[in-house]
Amino acid sequence: MQKALAELLECNQLEEIDINLYTGRAAHNSGGRIYGGQVLAQALSAAGRTVPAEFTLHSMHAYFLRMGDPDRQVVYDVEAIRDGRSFMTRRVVAKQYGKAIFSAMLSYQVEEEGFEHAHTVPDVPPPESLISDDERLKRYFPNGGSWPIEFRKVNPQDPENPQPKEAVSYSWFKATDKLGDELATHQQLLAYASDNPILITALNPHGVSFLNPELATISLDHALWFYRPFRVDDWLLYETHSDVAANGRAWCRGRIYNRKGELVAAAAQEGLLRLKNR
Template identity: 90%
Template sequence: MQKALADLLACNQLEEIDINLYTGRAAHNSGGRIYGGQVLAQALSAAGRTVPQEFTLHSMHAYFLRMGDPDRQVVYEVEAIRDGRSFMTRRVVAQQYGRAIFSAMLSYQVEEDGFEHARTMPDVPPPEALISDDQRLKKYFPNRTGLWPIEFRKVNPPDLDNLQPSEAVSYNWFRATDNVGEDLATHQQLLAYASDNPILITALNPHGVSFLNPDMATISLDHALWFYKPFRVDDWLLYETHSDVAANGRAWCRGRIYNRKGELVAAATQEGLLRLKNR
């Protein structure tokens, strides 16, 4: 298994230090702070340890409160808010240095039958016709060692050397870099990890600004996920993202995630800070 993916999976196997209390560490240093998707994934891991196997995560609503220190363990405290016959609710607070850096509410449901409909998957080129972001960005990061545990392939990638304003829409295929087994909770954790990556930078498109700009700061404030169908994150998934508004230094973005069969398996929203220094 690719080392970065193996390390990520190992980091999501949190250590239980007391009842409903767990610790985890960052899989890698993301520019001096813990990557938000890592905390999302570990919060899922912590909460999932406290619910029966027949309950599956269907939604998560999270707030990023402070930047996490990648060189220090994160303590995850899980509180059982509600245990019902069809739904269970958990609250997770992640802490470092005695202060909350992240909080989330997670809801779990037993499987049941009901009405079904979904928005049609957009018509885009398949991932086999595209190059990976690692290949595309290699010229900008020539000394980068190791790969991400998730491979992304962007549809219609912009010319980062000559950016022009464009529609606030983005399409990205992604998958884990190796097989991760059959456990649905693991696939949900890795989707949560991946979902924090391309969504907010979609808001930069109308402004012709690159996320590579050293004066550009994009910081996640909150993040929500909904799961509708089982899926495999080690098979290609399409992440369609839109940014509907940016104002007051913030942007709101939404995403839909489809499997190769065109089924809408998950959805996401995120609000974040967009700050361009020296403007």
């Protein structure tokens, strides 16, 4: 298995240190702080350890409270808020140095039948016709290492000469190697991936490059909803929109489709988005 993916999966196998209490570590150092998607994935792993197998995660609402130290373990404290016949709710607080760096509410549901409809998948080029972000950006990050998730962006901005355009972007992504069949693992990796391209969609209307050294971006809160089983080791399309930016913040939303065109998950994020010293 590709090394970065194997390390990510290993890091998501948290150590249980007491009842509903777990520890995890960062898979890699991303800019001196723990990548937010890593904490999302580990929170899913911790909470999932406390619910019966017949319950599946259907939503997560999270807040990033402090930057995480990648050189220190993270403690995940899970609280059972409600155990019902159809739904279960868990609260997870991640801590370092005795302070909360992240908190989330997660809801689990037993499978049931109901009404079905979904937004139509957008018409975009297939991933096979695109180059990976690692290849496209390697001149800017020659020592960046490899990611456990491969992204291929549709119609990407020129990082050196970005032009104002609609606040919409499309990215294909998948794990860099095959995974097992456990849905919880695929949900953890989707959570990991979902924090990557969503916020920078808000830069499109302003013609600002994500490489701009004066740019400050930090995820503030993040939400996920899961509707169908899916596999992260097959290509998924991430359609993202930014509906508003104001007061130093931007709000973005995303739809995630499988290769069949089924809408399998949705995401939303608000983040800090501003130029420093302004």
